Amino acid sequence: MLPVVGEIVWAVGSLWMSSTLLHNWPDPEGYWRETDALAYALIAAVYLPLVLRRRHPLAVMVSTGLWVGTYFTLGYYHVVAVCGMFTALYTVASLRPRRLSLRCAAATLAVLLWGTRLAEPGGGAISAAFVTVATVVCWVAGDGSRRLRDLTRRLRLEQEEKARRAVMEERIQIARELHDVIAHHVSVISVQTGLASYVFSSDPPTARRALGTVGDSAREALAEMRRMLVVLREEGPDSDPEGTRGEVQGLGRLDELVKRVGAAGVPVDVRVTGAAYELPPGIDLCAYRVVQEALTNVIKHAPQAPTTVRVHYGADEVRVRVKDAGSGRTPAPAPAGPGRRTGQGLIGMRERATIYHGTVTAAAAPEGGFEVSLRVPVPRPGGDDADDVRTRRR
Incomplete structure (x- = not known):
């Protein structure tokens, strides 16, 4: 109006x-x-x-x-x-x-x-110059207004597109985190529940230990989901009253993961080579999630298969390899048809690695079993690739 x-x-x-x-x-x-x-x-x-x-x-x-x-x-x-x-x-x-x-x-x-x-006599030249200059000024001003409006429109469209991409990326991140958090713990709970049901009458102590592992896994899953939601909200420090932000998983919590997987019946041998150093939080979480997803797949597809986890700290990269000694397996083929779906675990691992310019390979090992490898470059001002080896068996 x-x-x-x-x-x-x-x-x-x-x-x-x-x-x-x-x-x-x-x-x-x-x-x-x-x-x-x-x-x-x-x-x-x-x-x-x-x-x-x-x-x-x-x-x-x-x-x-x-x-x-x-x-x-x-x-x-x-x-x-x-x-x-x-x-x-x-x-x-x-x-x-x-x-x-x-x-x-x-x-x-x-x-x-x-x-x-x-024009009045003697003013013709002045009048011609005036209308010429005024015409140019009016056109330039109008054309500048049009270009400014077009630029504003393009910027608004770009902002809307960036907002849509941000929402999509956040959805993908939430889906990836939910998959990593839930799949692992649910797999452990499923195995331990089956074990408890099987030995409930014949071996009550084993059943109690299995149920204890189920409870621990459930509590850990809830704690991880709370930590994940705190990180995804990206609010200020007051939004984390329990101080859980600093407890997001990394390779420093690999022992807890291996212990939980061992309780599910999968013997895991962990070896860390190279001089360990503090990784950037994103890369640390990426490496941890790849190990977690690989061990979850062992629980699902090769239960009780001896598994090795190798972590190598190089001067400018970190490498992770998870290999089980199962009978050799390949990812299940996707069903045909418009509703076909691809395994989200491998997709999530590759997406995480791509964010940090890393690579993930997952394939059947030549000598049998299945192997998942991760390589991520680590930006460091200087690195030391010592040969110290620390071996831990679970």
């Missing part, structure tokens, strides 16, 4: 000022045709259509040019019609493509130069 009122005020105000100037401008020498009703009608025809200039800029431009040209041809005082042409030109330049607005600018200049013949 306000833009429409503004256009009406502009058009009516311009008509009033031009009519007043036309009525009061002295002409003792008789340079121009005597003002009559036709002059006022032509001035009204020039300015009143400007109400529609933003809705129909080209039509208003043509209409204004025709009425101004007629006004000049009849020899009326020419200055009062110039503002209408400039307004129409600015509108076209600000709303229409540059190629079209340049043509309108040339037509405007031609009409206005035709009007300079009515």
Whole structure:
């Protein structure tokens, strides 16, 4: 509503000022045709259509040019019609493509130069220079307004696209974290529940230990989900009253993971080579999640198969290898048809590694079993690739 009122005020105000100037401008020498009703009608025809200039800029431009040209041809005082042409030109330049607005600018200049013949004696050159400069200024201002509006629109679209991508990336991150957290613990719980049910009557101590492992895994899963939600919210320190943000998993908690997997019946041998150093949090979590997912797959596909975990700290990279001694297995083929789905674990591992410019390979080992390998470059100012070896067996 306000833009429409503004256009009406502009058009009516311009008509009033031009009519007043036309009525009061002295002409003792008789340079121009005597003002009559036709002059006022032509001035009204020039300015009143400007109400529609933003809705129909080209039509208003043509209409204004025709009425101004007629006004000049009849020899009326020419200055009062110039503002209408400039307004129409600015509108076209600000709303229409540059190629079209340049043509309108040339037509405007031609009409206005035709009007300079009515200038007072000795002022023709000055009038021609004035309308030429004013035409260029109006076109440049209108074209700049159009380019600024187009830039603003592009920036808004880019911001919307970035927001959509951010939402999608957050959804993927949440799905990946949920998979990593839930799949591992549910696999352990499933194995231990089956064991407890099997030996419930014949071996109560073993059943109690299995149920204890189930409880521990459930509590750990809940704790991990709380930590995950705290990280995903990315709020201030006050949002983490329990201080769980600093407890996000990394290779430093590998012992706990191996112990939990061992309780599920999978013997795991862990060996760390190289001089261990503190990894960036993202890379540390990435390596931990790859080991966790690989061990989860062992629980699912090769239960009780001896498994080795190798972690090597290089000068500028960290390498992780998880290999089980199962009978050799390959990822199950995806079902055919439009509803086919790919295993989310391997996809999640590769996505995590890609974020940090790393690589993940997962394939059946030549000597049997299945092997998952991760290599991630680690940005460090300097590194030491010592040969110390620490062996831990679970």
